[in-house]
Amino acid sequence: MLDLQELSLNIPDTAKPRVVIVGGGFGGTNLAKKLSDKYFQVVLFDRQNYHGFWPLLYQVATAGLEPDAIAEPLRKMFDEDYKDFHFRPVRVTHVDPATKMISTLVGDLSYDYLIIATGTKTNYFGNEQIKHFSFPLKRLPDALNLRSQLFQSFEQANMTKSESVRQSLLNIVIVGAGPTGVELAGSLAEMRKHVLPGDYPGMDFSRMNIYLVEGLERVLPPMSPKASRKTQENLEKLGIIIKLKTFVETYDGEVVTFKGGEQIQTRTLIWAAGVMGATIEGLPETTVEKGRYLVNEYNQIQGFADIFAIGDIALMKTEKYPKGHPGVAQPAIQQGIHLAKNLKRIQKGEVLKPFEYFDKGSLAIVGRSKAVADLPGNLHLSGFVAWVAWLFVHIYYLIGFRNKLVVLSNWIYRFFTYESGTRIIIRPFYRKEDKVAEEFMRKQAE
Incomplete structure (x- = not known):
């Protein structure tokens, strides 16, 4: 039987800034795809080895579709063109902002930039x-x-x-x-x-x-x-x-x-x-409101310049969205793409640009x-x-x-x-x- 102690993250050392992304959903994958390994080493963590299209999950439950019809292996999404991209199917258990280190079930890893894109989990309201x-x-x-x-x-x-x-x-x-x-x-x-x-x-x-x-x-x-x-x-x-x-x-x-x-x-x-944010232990309680990380217009978590949150886990309050953006795919996709551009701006010494959400609308089907x-x-x-x-x-x-x-x-x-x-x-x-x-x-x- 394999012992956890026999496993390690096995991420190669790098002279480039290391971007650690936690979560392989819409936000995390779009961010990783837009980051060039010319500037960064990109490490993606997710508990499962696939990206799922969750709006169609109910059709899997009712036998309308098979599971592999709405899921794509994360490794398949990042082919040989992504030479300094590394995926590990493990859960991140803790973040230490002081040492810029994340902990997983099989080891620790340092980061230069940490992006939390963990999405949400089911909320049972304590029952x-x-x-x-x-x-x-x-x-x-x-x-x-x-x-x-x-x-x-x-x-x-x-x-x-x-x-x-x-x-x-x-x-x-x-x-x-x-x-x-x-x-x-x-x-x-x-x-x-x-x-x-x-x-x-x-x-x-x-x-x-x-x-x-x-x-x-x-x-x-x-x-x-x-x-x-x-x-x-x-x-x-x-x-x-x-x-x-x-x-x-x-x-x-x-x-x-x-x-x-x-x-x-x-x-x-x-x-x-209902759902609630899938937060990670280690960040101050003051950074969380109603289960989501408070972020500024650049998706930086409150009080940190090198830790970001995107998608459903991020709470960005604006005049138009005082309760944050809707918990659907589009904000995550747009924030992931926008943050990739801002990380490149940081490396080039350029001024960051604030995120502006373009609402493409909402759809629902009954039959x-x-x-x-x-x-x-x-x-x-x-x-x-x-x-x-x-x-x-x-x-x-x-x-x-x-x-x-x-x-x-x-x-x-x-x-x-x-x-x-x-x-x-x-x-x-x-x-x-x-x-x-x-x-x-x-x-x-x-």
Whole structure:
């Protein structure tokens, strides 16, 4: 068995300034791609060895796409042209600004410039019970766990003798009506109508209830009221049960209880209710506000000239964005590209230029020909035109030609057939305390 002590970062020494980037998301990868190894040695850290296109994660969870269709290996993104680029799939555990050193599970490394682009993680608001029993949707393993849970539930519902157990298995509760929750609810509704009746001809899927729960007064709170109204209309036409101004109090894996006492029997509660910054230990608490690093107009973390934060983890307050930029891909992409230019300016002794965000708009899809778009110039689109715009934008920003081709061909095929991919339970999901499921799967494997 390999011992961690046998591993090291194995980063070569350099006479050039070393730029350490923590996080291989939209911000980190765009920054690294724009940095020339003529001026810098670039070291990228991420816990996983791929860059994921998370806006399509819900389609992996509902078997619309396979995991490798929305992910690209980080090493493949940086070929031999990036001669002084180094990637290591390890987690950064600590930052020491005094010694300009970062710590990882397999060793330490000095830096000249540190860029934190760690993004966000699921926020359970301190509720450990919900954290344990619910299904988040932030990473590929989350999507695969949820996919297994959904199709296992359908199979179990088809085999159970108990009506109450069957109903519990067919009830799906999605908490959080932001883009992830809305798009997931729409995808499940279309699956309920067009796919599942063919797979399970003996089951009545009119009894499959999809609940979308939101604590605020409307769905899609980040988008315009007009987009929210249209989205709610589309969701209701699809048969989604929407519960606004509703908060989850507890969930024990079988019963979700809302504040006020209402309860729903369900084996599947999907948590899309919020995120929080994935901060790193070592920086002063004064640099963090509401889980994000406070940065100036150059993305420098408050109090530091050589430590930067970009993307969702960065809180840059401006007159137009007093609460910081929206937590979507575009601010991360633009900040990564802009910071690369500023780092080059530092090396050349030039004056830094402040970051200015260009808002390209927001999009959300509910189902076939059902989407909404808030575009610059106070332009709002809905229906087929917004749906086409959503398709184009998501294909455009996918990494890799192969991924673009695979996703596009999948969508074209689904447009004509309503098929939602290969509904295969590759790795069954069960919780450790579920002894019945564990015993059943053990005997299945014998």
